[in-house]
Amino acid sequence: MAKGNKPNHRRFGNIRQLPSGRYQVSYLGPDGRRRTGSETYERKGDAERALTLIEAKMISGEWTDPDRGKVKLKDYAETWISQRPGLRPRTVDLYTWLLKKHITPYLGGVQLGKLSTAMIRQWRADLLGNGVSVSVAAKAYRLLRAVLMTAAEEDHIIPRNPCRIRGAGDEHAQERPVLTVAQVFELADLVGRRPVGNVRKLKDNAYRLRFQRHGEMRTHPEVFRTRADAERALWAMGMDGRADCTQDRRFRALVLLATFASLRWGEVSALRRSDLDLIAGTVRVRAAFVERSTGELVLGPPKSKAGRRTVGIPQAIVPALREHLATYVQDEPGALLFPGAKGGPLRRSGFNTRTRWVDVVKEMGLPGLHFHDLRHTGNMLAAESGAGLKDLMARMGHDNVRAAMIYQHAVRGADKTITDAIDRHISGAGDEDEGGSAAVLIPVG
Structure with missing residues (x-):
């Protein structure tokens, strides 16, 4: 009683x-x-x-204890992010940004016990009404749902999760381009094309462009308002033949390997000389670089457990890799396979700037092409080999198969079948009409 x-x-x-x-x-x-x-x-x-x-x-x-429900969402969510096990650094940065930018200004001061489905529905409508994309709104909603799921099911602060809006966390992936084999090799060559010339600043803060044509230096008749405008003009002149060009091949092997071995940027930028075995025709993925929102580069494990893997290399790109090793990589086994300008890790921003990636893909008729689309292209080529789903997941480094299967997977077995199929694609590319095959759009699942 x-x-x-x-x-x-x-x-x-x-x-x-x-x-x-x-x-x-x-x-x-x-x-x-x-x-x-x-x-x-x-x-x-x-x-x-x-x-x-x-x-x-x-x-x-x-x-649930009504007194505990008085904690504010902002405080609880910040603690949730800091205590969540297994989050990768970039995921922590993303969650922190979503909370600060899109959740706290609307709901951060609300007590957990007072949150309702109607309140969350209005919050989502306000986000979309203020111009936030459906994709970002979905990410913010999924974060909020995960935080409140913990509050309901683990901490028992609230009786149930109020995030009950059907479809609010769904993102519909855009179709991404899949390059032909010929386009991959064209891209690998174009990222190293360098027009010969220079840009000089004038006294009135305008810029003068000089360029080489048939071995002779000439001055462009136009004066440019910014250095970037002058550099873009020089690059365009190199592309259409109005200026002489040189060929820097340091990124050629990177593009080919990332595509035909289905590697992520963080994985390919973290490769060492010892990870490449050209005799066996394999590349070993052991680590990946992650760039934080602060600009810090963090070396850690691959994105998933299945990311640690050994992938077969098509023989058709081995000569390019051998040339790269001899020209651009130090002899030590631990030397970076694709170093940056000063010998350290290669940043994606640095790669994009030095290769003029945006201009190159636009010149190819593929504006908006992402580096990650190279991996998508490699995955599609691998899928066309007829290999089973589990073997494909092992090659791609996806973790929706058992991790043990990755280590038991024999490079000379099913993965060699995939590698040989990609080799046939590359070898057959020479039979294609140069102006024929255009990139096709394939939904990313």
């Missing part, structure tokens, strides 16, 4: 009438502390029904 109850009175909780005439409930929680209901009731029967519901939740294990 609860403290304060008289014989033949309520078995659970107390009801008292306030000076206003309304009724208020109180009860002992599982920890022995007395709680007072936050609501009052016009009729005593309503108060009795409220106590009955509270008791039923305690019996079923669904009761």
